[in-house]
Amino acid sequence: MALLQTSLIWTTGVVALVILAGVAITFVSIYSSPRERSLFVSFVTVISLTSLLATVCLLPIDIALVSTTTDNTTGTKKKWADPDTVNNILLSLKVVYYLLYSLDAFMCLLAMPFAYFWYEEWDIDSTTGSRIRGALKYTTAFALLVLVLFLVGFFIPVAAQRTGHEHYDLDYFRRLLLENRGERALTFIVGVLLCLGTVLYAVYTAPGLALFPVSLIKSIPAISITSAEEARDALAINRERQRIIEAKQIGGGAFSPKDKRDLENLQREERTLTRKQRLADEGKNRWWLKLQAALRPFKLLLGLILLGISGLLVASMLITGIDKIKYSKCGARCGYILTDVNIFNPINWIFVQSSKVFPIDYVIALLFVLFFFVSTVIGLAYIGIRFLWITIFKIRSGHTKPQALLMGTVLLTLSVLAINYGLTMFVAPQYSHFGGQKYCTWPLNEPHIIRDCSKHPEHLHPCSAGATGPAADVCTPTVVSTFINRITLNYPFFGVFAFWAQFVFIGLFVITAITALVRTPKMDFETQLDDEDEAEEESLLGATSHRFRGAWEDVRGSTNRG
Incomplete structure (x- = not known):
């Protein structure tokens, strides 16, 4: 049974990976400019997108695997879930996580910069050798940055050593304190990237989370009799x-x-x-335009539903933030780690209730993860790649330069780390840590003995970090939650930064949603394209339309050219 369940979950993950690779190839082919397309840049972008999409979708698999180890009708471990089997499952997950995180870091810090400078080094007189040497020369700076981060992470003291007079009462947290310096260095590098990704998460994902449903609500058929x-x-x-x-x-x-x-x-x-x-x-x-007009009511309904879901997600994040401020046992000293959910969290409750019917909760988790990721893409397409108020590149269907593809993929890669943090620590903290696992506390007069709760379901409790004694042996935390908690516990400044950034995320979402519903910004066409044909096409796509519709058309990859 154990082999069948785990094999089914991993097989589903492999199938999803193949689909994601197809999505990455389609994304690059739709968005890249045919006139400036580079095979090497496209290859690097596809590999990077596939890796980060796999990282995003690994969270539901992680939750599914650890949840299968517990019988939620009795509140005990399943017969096959002995310590060795559970450790093997966690080890396989940990290996996949480390491989994906390492690949993401390698692509983000080395491969994509190399591909960027490789493309920039091209001219009429350039040779393959000269382009490689030029790209390596500039990429060396990024390699030195990785080396510096590794050395800092290797030697910097962690929280356990820096605050030796303090201690954590829970075994769950004590086990998270690092002793292995190599693992500590990797944790530090991911923590730095997490902070960078959190900034992008607030700037792009928060507006995208509001613009995605609003663009559906306000969109109209691109070509109509009225137009x-x-x-x-x-x-x-x-x-x-x-x-x-x-x-x-x-x-x-x-x-x-x-x-x-x-x-x-x-x-x-x-x-x-x-x-x-x-x-x-x-x-x-054209039949598809008629179909688009016919589906307009359903599009409006979907937009309203997604807007409600977005509001519920942000409300859950705000509730968790208040919960952490009020009930975190160690506050800023450990990055506001929370042991138990003390205030009702609607998204967390939905997950816990749906876990009663397999595999509804895993499907919902996957949809939420993809919703956050798609919102980030929409925010990137709407805002563009900017430095402060200066637009460097725009993400447009069929007009995106290779440099913009690479930079956009780097931004998405960094945002994925923040998405994992947001879902795990804020949106549904208890469920993301332990899935649908439950433990039993019967009989009441012997709290340290775990027995069968099939006849006493009222004494079943969702697993949490606060579970101690025999209950801690029943509850198996997800690998991603352990990794993130390890970062925030060993390097609290990372946790504090990521924690308060969530409130910035909430604020930007509220501002964008209100602004988008009340007043629709218009497209800015002051920047003229060099190619007259492209200028006409860009004007055609949105010279008299609104910014939302243009951004949404870019995200869908559809153009209105004959």
């Missing part, structure tokens, strides 16, 4: 304005600099409107 009529009317007005300006020259007058600029702008706008009208007229009889 064709609007284009026709705008074209008539445009040509009339051109006629008025040209009449000045016919009457013997001279063009002023302002008239010349206005005429050039009107001529560019005329080309865009003419093409927009033609595509709109051609699209009236």
